[in-house]
Amino acid sequence: xxxxxxxxxxxxxxxxxxxxxxxxxxxxxxxxxxxxxxxxxxxxxxxxxxxxxxxxxxxxxxxxxxxxxxxxxxxxxxxxxxxxxxxxxxxxxxxxxxxxxxxxxxxxxxxxxxxxxxxxxxxxxxxxxxxxxxxxxxxxxxxxxxxxxxxxxxxxxxxxxxxxxxxxxxxxxxxxxxxxxxxxxxxxxxxxxxxxxxxxxxxxxxxxxxxxxxxxxxxxxxxxxxxxxxxxxxxxxxxxxxxxxxxxxxxxxxxxxxxxxxxxxxxxxxxxxx
Numbered sequence: 009x010x011x012x013x014x015x016x017x018x019x020x021x022x023x024x025x026x027x028x029x030x031x032x033x034x035x036x037x038x039x040x041x042x043x044x045x046x047x048x049x050x051x052x053x054x055x056x057x058x059x060x061x062x063x064x065x066x067x068x069x070x071x072x073x074x075x076x077x078x079x080x081x082x083x084x085x086x087x088x089x090x091x092x093x094x095x096x097x098x099x100x101x102x103x104x105x106x107x108x109x110x111x112x113x114x115x116x117x118x119x120x121x122x123x124x125x126x127x128x129x130x131x132x133x134x135x136x137x138x139x140x141x142x143x144x145x146x147x148x149x150x151x152x153x154x155x156x157x158x159x160x161x162x163x164x165x166x167x168x169x170x171x172x173x174x175x176x177x178x179x180x181x182x183x184x185x186x187x188x189x190x191x192x193x194x195x196x197x198x199x200x201x202x203x204x205x206x207x208x209x210x211x212x213x214x215x216x217x218x219x220x221x222x223x224x225x226x227x228x229x230x231x232x233x234x235x236x237x238x239x240x241x242x243x244x245x246x247x248x249x250x251x252x253x254x255x256x257x258x259x260x261x262x263x264x265x266x267x268x269x270x271x272x273x274x275x276x277x278x279x280x281x282x
Contacts, residue, residue, distance in 0.1 A: 016281050017055040018252035020217075025270050026058035026083055026263040028192070030066065032163055034265030038062075038069050042080075044267075052282065053271055059107040061263050063087040064096040070104070077103045083263075086111030090118065090125050097129060110134040110158055110190070119146055123153050134158040134190050139170045139178050151185045156260065161211050162194015169194065172236035175211065176219065176229045183223040183258055191216065191262040198273035200239050211236060213262060213270060214277065218247040220259045245277040252279065 027048065028034070029041040036044070045060045061083040062070060074080055084106050086093045093109055100106065109126070113119040113135040126133040136158040137146045150157055159178055161170060170178070182189045198214035219232040227235075238244065264270055274280045 016052055018280070019254060020248070020252045020256045021274070021280065022055050022256070023058045024056055024256070024261045025267055026061050026261055027267055028061045028263035028265050029267075030062065031085075031193075031263070031265050036265070038066055039073055042070075042073060045080075048267055053280070056271065056274075056280070057267055058261055059083040061085055061110075064092055067096055067099055071099070071101075074104065079103050079105065081105045081107050083108045083110060084131075085109075090122050093125065094128060097131070106131050108132045108134060110136060110192075112136040113146075116142065116146065116149070119149055123149075123155060126153075126155055132156070136160065136192070139174050143178065143181065147181050147185055147187060151187055156188045156190065157182065158190040158192060160193055161191045161262075163192070169208065169210075172200075172211075172233040173229065175216070175236055176232035179216070179219050179223045179232055179258075180227075180229050183220075188258055188260050190260045193263065195262045196264055196266050196269045198270065198277055199241050199244065200237065212239075212244070214241070214244040214248060214273070214279075216262075217256075217259065218244045220257065221247060221251055224257050241277060245279060248277075248279060 027045050029036040029044060030038055048054060048057045059081045063085045065087050082104060084096060086109060088096060090111055093111060097106060109129055109131055111122060113122050119135055122135050133155045135150060135155050139159045147157060194210050195213045197212055199212040200215050201210055203210050215236045215238065219235045222232050222235055275282050
């Protein structure tokens, strides 16, 4: 069992990074992902790591590989569609805990379908919605439920990635409605940067976290967009550091196919102490 120093991972970063190793661009084999996730759980940075994210279609293979009664905490991605989630949940033994279900809601009809189905799941649910199409309408619908929104920040064609202005609107809108949110894909590094392989600009998770704190303090969309645009590490670290000893507001966390890359960036920014 790992021994953790509570000063190494501050409260603002607890459960910050969900382990999405089996998803692109990592595409790890499930057996490798399970072995690595077990190592994360035995490490000094274990409190930083959220559940292992797994698509529902991989659950039969999971049950083949995870034969012991060792506990495993997963986040279920409903790639079978909303109708397939209940059966996927029922297939799992008690020692495999489902921390959350995340599934796509492509339009208003799908969102209402998800809301109805999730009442019977018994676990927190996240609806992946567009950061552009009917954003306000969909967030207002979710604000009347126990379901939180999730937004994609990578893993799709570069021209469809949300711009800083779009992502700033998402953050501000969620803050105004008191909605927690998740992000997924593309946030492997702390600082906004250009991906040399694609030439596309990728958001940095430190930018997003600093933007969340600004939104909580009453910043408007242009102010938050400026924070999302910046590529100055010291400026972002300075904006985050005063909040480290408080629980993280609004932003539940993000899925990343790499846990070690974000950890390395957090260490370089002196936001965690290895």
